[in-house]
Amino acid sequence: MNTPRRILLICAGGRMGQAIVRLLANGSCPGLQLAAAIDGPGCPLLGRDAGTAAGAGELGVPIRADLAAALAGHPEVAVDFSSPAATTAAASPMASAGVPWVVGTTGLDDTARAAVTCAAKSIPVVLSANMSLGINLLTALVAQAARTLAGCGYDCEIIERHHRRKKDAPSGTALELGAAAAQGLGWNLRETAIHGRAGLTGPRPDKQIGFHAVRGGDFVGDHTVLFAADGECLELGHRATSRETFALGALRAAAWLPGRAPGLYGMRDGLGLQPGGAPWTA
Numbered sequence: 443m444n445t446p447r448r449i450l451l452i453c454a455g456g457r458m459g460q461a462i463v464r465l466l467a468n469g470s471c472p473g474l475q476l477a478a479a480i481d482g483p484g485c486p487l488l489g490r491d492a493g494t495a496a497g498a499g500e501l502g503v504p505i506r507a508d509l510a511a512a513l514a515g516h517p518e519v520a521v522d523f524s525s526p527a528a529t530t531a532a533a534s535p536m537a538s539a540g541v542p543w544v545v546g547t548t549g550l551d552d553t554a555r556a557a558v559t560c561a562a563k564s565i566p567v568v569l570s571a572n573m574s575l576g577i578n579l580l581t582a583l584v585a586q587a588a589r590t591l592a593g594c595g596y597d598c599e600i601i602e603r604h605h606r607r608k609k610d611a612p613s614g615t616a617l618e619l620g621a622a623a624a625q626g627l628g629w630n631l632r633e634t635a636i637h638g639r640a641g642l643t644g645p646r647p648d649k650q651i652g653f654h655a656v657r658g659g660d661f662v663g664d665h666t667v668l669f670a671a672d673g674e675c676l677e678l679g680h681r682a683t684s685r686e687t688f689a690l691g692a693l694r695a696a697a698w699l700p701g702r703a704p705g706l707y708g709m710r711d712g713l714g715l716q717p718g719g720a721p722w723t724a
Contacts, residue, residue, distance in 0.1 A: 446475035449696055450517035450541065452532060453524035454479035454505050455487040458546065460496035461689035462521060467498035471693045478512040479505045482528060513539040519696045522547055526554040533557035537564040542699040544568045546692050549610035559706055566702035570709040571614025573691030577665065578709040580680045581622045584667050587678060588626025596669040596676070597646060598623050603656040603664040611655035612637065619667055620651050663688075 449466070453459045459481070466476045479492040485505065493501030506512065513535060519542045522529055529547040536543045537560070545558055548571050558569055572578070588598065600623070602616040617631075624631035629649060637653045666679040682688070695709060 447518045448477035450478045450512050450520040452522040454492050455481040455485040458523035461685040463492050463496035464498045476503050477517050479503050480512050483507045519700050526550050530554045530557045533561040537561040542566045544695045546573050548614035562706040566699050568695045568707045571618050573688045576680050585622040585626040588623045592627045596671045599652040599668040601654045601666045603661045605660045612653045
């Protein structure tokens with residue numbers, strides 16, 4: 443019987459971190475084992491057992507705030523759903539320790555992305571704003587649809603809905619979907635994106651991708667991409683009903699990543715939806 447891979451979980455006290463702990467505790471990913479759990483200094487769960495804090499029973503792994511100590515325990519892979527600042531700060535230690543790194547942190551700015559990209563020169567890194575397998579399939583379909591419809595008079599709009607506590611807008615997933623659409627259309631997303639509309643805006647330009655963020659209630663995550671033309675509208679969408687879908691995707695990535703060459707990977711690499719991608723296997 444193979445020994446389970448030992449996971450370091452970063453942001454173990456957050457909603458995503460707790461969802462991952464529950465999956466590890468209930469045996470949903472038998473090839474993986476929680477070895478260390480950390481969170482920020484202000485986390486109210488510091489010192490508590492990660493399993494107990496997640497409602498999954500005691501696991502014997504306390505939540506700590508010391509990344510260096512966690513890395514000294516030689517985890518085989520790390521899963522990170524923290525904040526842009528925490529992910530930026532973790533990049534150099536992760537690279538120095540040689541630990542493969544699954545990054546699901548959203549809202550990354552250019553500085554954070556540069557730090558993750560630099561780490562990927564030394565270690566394999568999966569970076570994805572959404573670990574759901576369904577969303578990553580949707581992203582590939584959006585790119586394909588955009589390529590097919592380019593130059594045919596279709597307008598692209600992206601609508602996303604999340605719970606009232608989400609801190610960033612638009613969601614990282616919406617931006618990834620927009621990037622896929624822009625790639626398929628042959629456009630530069632930074633030059634064509636518009637975030638909401640108000641007032642006397644005038645006619646819609648042809649070369650534009652609109653983003654619309656809804657916040658309220660307990661939406662886990664809804665994303666819809668519209669390709670609208672005179673006489674018809676194509677809608678491609680995904681609705682998440684549980685955070686476990688993201689957590690399970692992250693754990694599949696964690697099982698797949700060790701042993702890969704240093705570099706920056708996306709979820710679609712492992713799904714075989716990009717050139718060179720290999721199917722996810724533990």
